[in-house]
Amino acid sequence: MDIDVTRLKGIVGERNVRDNAADLYVYGSDASVHQSSASVVVRPETVEEVQGVLRYANAALVPVTARGAGSGACGHSVPIEGGIVMDFRRMNRITDIRPRDVLCKVEPGVVCDDLNKALQPYGLWFPSAPESGRIATIGGTIANSGSGVRAVKYGTIRDYVLGMKVVLANGDLATLGADTPAQSSGYQLDRLMVGSEGTLAIIVEATLFLRHLPRFRAMGVAKFNTLEDAGETISDITASEVTPSLLELIDDVAITALNKTLNMNLPQVEAIVVYECDGRLKEVVDSEMEVIKDVCEQHHAFGIEMSSDAKEMERIYSGRKKLFAALSRYREGFACTSLADDMAVPSSRIAECARKIHEIGDKNHVVMTAYGHCGEGVLHTKILMDATRKEQWEDARRAVDQVYDYVRSVGGTTSGEHGIGISKAPSWKMEKADSLQMMRAIKTALDPNSILNPGKMMNAPDDWVAATRLRYPVKP
Amino acid sequence: MKKAPSGTSKKGSVPALAGGAAAVSRDIEFSRLSKWVDELNICIRCGYCAEHCPLYRLSGWEIDTPRGRLLLSYGLITGEIEPTPYVAEKLFECFYCQNCSKSCSAKVSPTEILTDARADLLEAGFDVQGTTVRNDGRLCRACGRCIDLCKAEALSLDAQNMKVLVDSVKCKACGVCVAECPVGAMSQREGFGVSRQELSAAVTNALRSMNGQPKVLVFCCNWSMTPGLQLSRMEPPGTQDDSGIVVTVCVGRIDPGLILNAFCEGAWGVMIACCPLDECEQDGNYRAKERCVSVACLLGLLGVESRRLKLEHFGTGEAQKLKNTMKTFAAEMESLGPV
Numbered sequence: 001m002d003i004d005v006t007r008l009k010g011i012v013g014e015r016n017v018r019d020n021a022a023d024l025y026v027y028g029s030d031a032s033v034h035q036s037s038a039s040v041v042v043r044p045e046t047v048e049e050v051q052g053v054l055r056y057a058n059a060a061l062v063p064v065t066a067r068g069a070g071s072g073a074c075g076h077s078v079p080i081e082g083g084i085v086m087d088f089r090r091m092n093r094i095t096d097i098r099p100r101d102v103l104c105k106v107e108p109g110v111v112c113d114d115l116n117k118a119l120q121p122y123g124l125w126f127p128s129a130p131e132s133g134r135i136a137t138i139g140g141t142i143a144n145s146g147s148g149v150r151a152v153k154y155g156t157i158r159d160y161v162l163g164m165k166v167v168l169a170n171g172d173l174a175t176l177g178a179d180t181p182a183q184s185s186g187y188q189l190d191r192l193m194v195g196s197e198g199t200l201a202i203i204v205e206a207t208l209f210l211r212h213l214p215r216f217r218a219m220g221v222a223k224f225n226t227l228e229d230a231g232e233t234i235s236d237i238t239a240s241e242v243t244p245s246l247l248e249l250i251d252d253v254a255i256t257a258l259n260k261t262l263n264m265n266l267p268q269v270e271a272i273v274v275y276e277c278d279g280r281l282k283e284v285v286d287s288e289m290e291v292i293k294d295v296c297e298q299h300h301a302f303g304i305e306m307s308s309d310a311k312e313m314e315r316i317y318s319g320r321k322k323l324f325a326a327l328s329r330y331r332e333g334f335a336c337t338s339l340a341d342d343m344a345v346p347s348s349r350i351a352e353c354a355r356k357i358h359e360i361g362d363k364n365h366v367v368m369t370a371y372g373h374c375g376e377g378v379l380h381t382k383i384l385m386d387a388t389r390k391e392q393w394e395d396a397r398r399a400v401d402q403v404y405d406y407v408r409s410v411g412g413t414t415s416g417e418h419g420i421g422i423s424k425a426p427s428w429k430m431e432k433a434d435s436l437q438m439m440r441a442i443k444t445a446l447d448p449n450s451i452l453n454p455g456k457m458m459n460a461p462d463d464w465v466a467a468t469r470l471r472y473p474v475k476p
Numbered sequence: 477m478k479k480a481p482s483g484t485s486k487k488g489s490v491p492a493l494a495g496g497a498a499a500v501s502r503d504i505e506f507s508r509l510s511k512w513v514d515e516l517n518i519c520i521r522c523g524y525c526a527e528h529c530p531l532y533r534l535s536g537w538e539i540d541t542p543r544g545r546l547l548l549s550y551g552l553i554t555g556e557i558e559p560t561p562y563v564a565e566k567l568f569e570c571f572y573c574q575n576c577s578k579s580c581s582a583k584v585s586p587t588e589i590l591t592d593a594r595a596d597l598l599e600a601g602f603d604v605q606g607t608t609v610r611n612d613g614r615l616c617r618a619c620g621r622c623i624d625l626c627k628a629e630a631l632s633l634d635a636q637n638m639k640v641l642v643d644s645v646k647c648k649a650c651g652v653c654v655a656e657c658p659v660g661a662m663s664q665r666e667g668f669g670v671s672r673q674e675l676s677a678a679v680t681n682a683l684r685s686m687n688g689q690p691k692v693l694v695f696c697c698n699w700s701m702t703p704g705l706q707l708s709r710m711e712p713p714g715t716q717d718d719s720g721i722v723v724t725v726c727v728g729r730i731d732p733g734l735i736l737n738a739f740c741e742g743a744w745g746v747m748i749a750c751c752p753l754d755e756c757e758q759d760g761n762y763r764a765k766e767r768c769v770s771v772a773c774l775l776g777l778l779g780v781e782s783r784r785l786k787l788e789h790f791g792t793g794e795a796q797k798l799k800n801t802m803k804t805f806a807a808e809m810e811s812l813g814p815v
Contacts, residue, residue, distance in 0.1 A: 022563045023537065025551050026544045031522045043536070070538060071523045089536040092708045111527075114708035135523050135707070261583055325581035328518040335517045336582075387517060472517055473554055 001039050001082050003062055008042055008084070011052035016043040016090070027067070027085045033337050033387075034075035034422050034468040038065070038085040045090040047165065047173060047204045054202065054451075055171035057084055063454050066198040068109065068140025071132045073338040074421030076144065076197045080455035080468055088139055091204065094118050102210050103162060103179060108139025108203050125213045127154035130417065131321065139203050144419035145195030149320075152238070152375030153245040153278075156417065158194040160209045166193060166201035169447040174201070181209055192442070197419050198453040200446045214278035216285045217245070218308040220293060221316050222301035223269045227251060227358070227370070230271035231351020233299040234374045237275065238347040240295060242288045246276035247375025248320055251354060253330060253384070254371045258319045261326040266319065267303065271354075274320055275375075276313070320371075327369060327382050334367065335387040335472060339423060340400045343407045344377040344416030356406050357381050364399040366392065378416035387472035393465050400427065422467050425460030432458075504559055504600040506552055508592035516550045519543070519584045527707060528575035530698045530725065531607075534669055539566055542576035542586040549593050561604060564597045568606025569668070571725045572648035573698045578792075594645045605665050607649040613639040615661035622653035622662060627758050650758040651729030655767075670725055676737055678722045683741045686720055690744040690809040693720055694802055695734075697727040697760065699751050699792065720802075727751075728760020732771045735785065739775075745784045745809035749798055752789045761789065780815055783808070 009017045018024075019040040028037035039062075044050045057064045063083030070077055079085050092109035099122045106115060112133035115126050130136050130148040140146075142164070147156035163177025177183060177190035193200060224230040230249055237247060250258075250272040258264045266272065273296065277288040285308075293304055307313055319326075327336040345353045354370035357379065361368030365385075372380035383399060385392040404414060404427035414420065414428040429436060436458050443450070443458070450459070461467040525542035526532050532541045539548070548566060551557035570590055577585040597604075609630075618638040623631045630646035631653065633639075640661070651670055654662045664670050669678065683691055724730055727750040738746045748768060750761040765787055772782040786805055790798050 018537070020562060022548060022551075022557055022560065022566065023539050025557050026539045026547045029521060029547055031520060041538075069523055069526070087538065089707075094708060094710050110708040118708070118710055132522065132524070135527050262581065322581035325520050325522055325524070328520055328582040333514070336520055338520070471521070473513065 001062065003039050003084070004056070004060065005040055007056055008040060008053065011056065012042050012044050012049045016045070017041070027070075027087070028078060029471060030070040030072045030075065030077050031338055032073055032075040032078065032421065032423060033339065033470055033472070034078045034080070035471045036078050036080050036468040037082065038079040039082045041085045041087055043087045043090045047167065050086070050167045050202055050204055051171040051173060053084065053086065054167055054169060057451050058170050058449055061449055061451065063451050064202070065453050066139070066143070066202050068137030068143075069111070069132070069135040071136050072140065072144065072421060073341050073418045074415075074423045075468070076419055076421040076453070076456060077140075078422065078468060080422060083451075086202065088137060092137075095205070097122060097124070099124060101179060103207055104210060105205060105207050106138050107205060108137060108142075110138045112136050112138060112141060119210065120213070123213050124210045126160065126208055127211050128157040128160050131324070138206055138208070142194055142203055142206055143197050145417065146419075147373070147376065147378075147417045149246045149248065149373050151373060151378075151417070152247050153243045154211065158191060161190055161194055161206060162209050163207040164190050164193060164203055165205040166203050168201050169449065169452050173204075177207065179207055195419065197421065197456055199443060199456055200452065202452070214245070215280050216282045216308065217276060217278040217313065218285050218289050218306060219246070219274065219276045219313040219316050220289055220296075220304060220306040222273045222275075222293075222296040223267055223303045224271045224273065224299070224301055225269055227270045227354050228351045229299040229301070230273050231354050231374070233273055233296050233301065234350045235348050236295045236299070237292055238375055240291060242277070242291045244275045244288070244292060244375060245278040246274065247373070248274040249350070249354065249371055249374040249379075250274065250320060250323070251358075251370045253367060253369035254323055254327065257327045257330040257369075258323060261329040262319065262322060264319050273301070274317060323371060324380075324382070327384060330367060330384050333386050334384045337383045337385065337387055337396065339383045339396055340381050340403045342372070342378055342380055342416045342418040343403065343412055343414060345379065345407060345410055345412035347377055349410050349412070350374045350377070350379070353379055353406070353410070353412070357403060360399050360402045360406075364395045364402070366395050366399055368399065373416075376416065377412070387470075388475055390474050390476065393470070393474065397465055404430070420457045420460070422456060422460050423464045425457055426462050426464055429458060429462075504596065506593070506596045508596050509549055509589070510553050512549065512589045512592065513553055515584055515589065516546060516553070518582050519546055520582060521547075524581075525576035525579060525586065528579050530571055530573060530723065531569055531668065533707070540569070545570070545590060546584070546586055549589055552593065559597065559600065559602070561602065564602040565604045565606055567593045567597060568604050568608060568644065570649065571607055571698065572650075573725065575698070591645060598645060605644070607664060607668050607670070608644040608647040609642055609649065609651070609653055609662050609664055611640045611642055612661045612663065613637065615659050616640055617659055617661075619658070621658070622656055625652050625656055625759070625763070648758070650726040650760055651724075652726065652758050652760055652763055655729050655731040656763065670729060672731070672734075675722070675724065675729075675734055679734065679738050680741050682720055682722050683738065683743055690806055690814070691720070691742055692745045692747065692802065692806045692809050693722065693738045693743045694747045694749055695727060695730050696721050696723050696749040696798070697751065698723055698725050699756070726756070726758050726760035727764040728756070728758050730764055730767065732767050732774070735767070735771050736774070739780065739784070739815055742814070744812065744814050745786065745805060747802065747805050748787045749790050749801075750787065752791050755791065781812060784812065784815065
């Protein structure tokens with residue numbers, strides 16, 4: 001691919017362009033199983049620079065892949081067709097915090113947890129930071145339609161985007177939405193961008209609605225001897241009149257991994273449920289915690305611990321926070337691959353889905369775990385396997401297909417919060433079969449030359465295993 | 477449309493290198509590094525290590541994250557990237573603060589992997605500096621003071637040539653020897669914010685950017701947690717509450733000249749925030765304490781109150797304690813007024 005690197009240097013400055021093999025190799029990877037090198041990396045700092053790069057790329061028919069922290073789990077920011085990777089590290093300014101309007105304006109490279117740190121002195125909070133919020137950027141979270149552990153009460157990022165500025169494929173700047181929570185002004189194009197994974201336009205500014213920090217929080221943890229009891233507990237809590245601010249499931253595979261990797265000394269039970277309530281009045285929070293405790297006990301929970309002490313809550317929750325990486329050490333020779341990693345199912349199906357995931361893993365000679373933000377229906381599964389053996393990738397492929405066959409059969413969806421990218425595209429295309437045409441029409445209207453993150457979502461290869469080089473050294 | 481990165485090669489082949497190319501082995505086996513391939517598979521590439529890395533905070537390029545360096549190591553083992561001087565240079569860039577290793581929930585240790593990569597690259601003939609120290613034989617008096625202070629045992633005496641030798645696999649780039657060398661023979665490359673000139677410039681910039689009074693400068697080592705936003709910026713500038721903090725790799729890197737320079741540039745007070753006494757791998761906190769005593773004496777002779785220089789200890793995660801101490805110190809300086 002011929003790319004005019006000199007021209008790009010003229011747009012973003014020489015120091016913000018790299019095209020040597022080592023940098024391109026590094027930018028060809030994220031937290032997914034995929035790897036594919038870019039042709040050049042640029043780091044714009046202003047909207048005008050983004051526009052300049054896109055005007056050039058559109059005319060030269062060069063792909064452009066936007067990248068936040070590169071923490072995506074399904075290959076969204078892997079430049080599958082090479083071209084330009086646009087790293088938003090330098091567009092990381094929190095440009096406005098307006099407490100009286102309960103909103104803020106940020107550039108796409110702002111890190112989610114940094115935003116919350118900056119909001120804290122105002123008593124405000126952006127509740128939709130994902131678990132990876134310490135590095136994940138606002139731009140990436142919007143593009144993936146991310147959410148995080150508190151979505152059960154506070155919703156996902158799509159509920160917080162009031163508006164945004166985007167640069168279209170041809171370099172034009174468009175302002176979408178407004179600074180008001182209520183909007184009834186035609187097509188809600190800002191919402192269209194949420195979850196579009198950089199395939200429709202490049203987000204250069206976001207206006208986010210905020211919440212007031214809750215004054216009180218309390219957290220509880222309950223142990224269960226069967227996964228079914230834990231799952232039914234979650235379903236019943238979700239259906240109750242109380243809405244917890246966090247409701248997480250941790251299964252026995254995850255418990256083993258946490259004990260092994262981090263010496264957490266958790267009881268080796270079939271499942272643990274962690275829950276949290278928050279609010280303005282302590283009495284209300286306490287009474288909600290009691291309601292949830294009662295539901296847990298109805299389903300034979302034991303060893304219930306509850307605390308409202310910040311340090312103790314951090315201890316209770318620390319295992320869950322470190323789980324993704326800790327799973328890597330579940331078994332010697334196994335790697336934790338990010339596959340079929342975040343399906344969502346209706347709340348009443350949590351127990352059934354968790355059990356099904358284990359069965360599918362066993363049947364296909366891989367280990368699958370079931371944990372996640374089950375309060376909002378999201379189950380995170382990782383496939384633990386010997387990623388260097390070719391046949392294990394066939395096992396994984398079958399397992400992924402079977403999991404998604406089940407998810408679709410119960411009215412669930414392929415991704416709850418991590419997006420589609422490359423590895424989830426085949427199953428997702430089956431789920432969205434009758435709306436793919438509409439999506440392709442929208443894509444063509446906004447990006448006629450298909451330069452924006454090509455080869456993803458509806459345009460991703462049908463064989464995700466062969467779509468790119470795998471990041472593991474697979475023996476032939 | 478797919479395009480492989482230019483210059484990918486088969487494992488270990490080194491087609492053309494600039495500079496000391498002749499000394500570089502053309503067939504590198506990476507025998508030490510290859511042992512880590514399973515560990516590199518265990519890394520899930522989540523990238524959480526990035527926020528803790530001082531080099532990434534400085535450059536903002538993915539290649540400077542611990543994840544980036546692990547990817548380079550992986551690429552060298554599999555032959556997906558060439559062992560070029562640039563790659564070697566990147567693998568010699570690390571301050572060994574271990575923040576990445578400590579924060580990794582998969583318990584992968586980038587620094588251990590890096591050390592083996594360095595040994596392989598050195599053996600293959602790469603002569604790169606990265607963040608490691610260099611000794612200028614023309615200036616070195618071979619007094620040996622740096623050798624005694626180096627906790628990494630990276631320095632030794634070349635008795636024949638009467639100069640200090642640096643083992644760049646062992647060197648952890650703390651800079652204690654740079655600050656201690658009486659003749660300026662030890663140095664670190666510019667570009668990482670740790671050279672004498674860069675630290676002086678950082679002091680000047682921090683003091684000049686302070687809008688409010690009193691002007692208090694805090695040297696904070698990278699091992700102790702630094703407060704404030706990690707990777708984002710607040711607008712307008714100066715609204716972030718960590719202004720006045722100059723982050724060094726280890727407080728052992730702060731030489732007396734740097735402290736005096738801060739007062740010359742208008743600081744009302746200088747605080748050195750270092751690790752608890754027995755928690756510094758480099759004993760940099762002891763070095764800082766020694767230097768504080770001598771600078772305080774000097775300040776006294778110059779008629780400046782010695783309490784304008786303060787040394788305090790902070791463990792990892794004690795950001796709030798640091799914030800509170802800074803506040804108290806600032807109040808004290810306010811009562812004293814400018815120097």
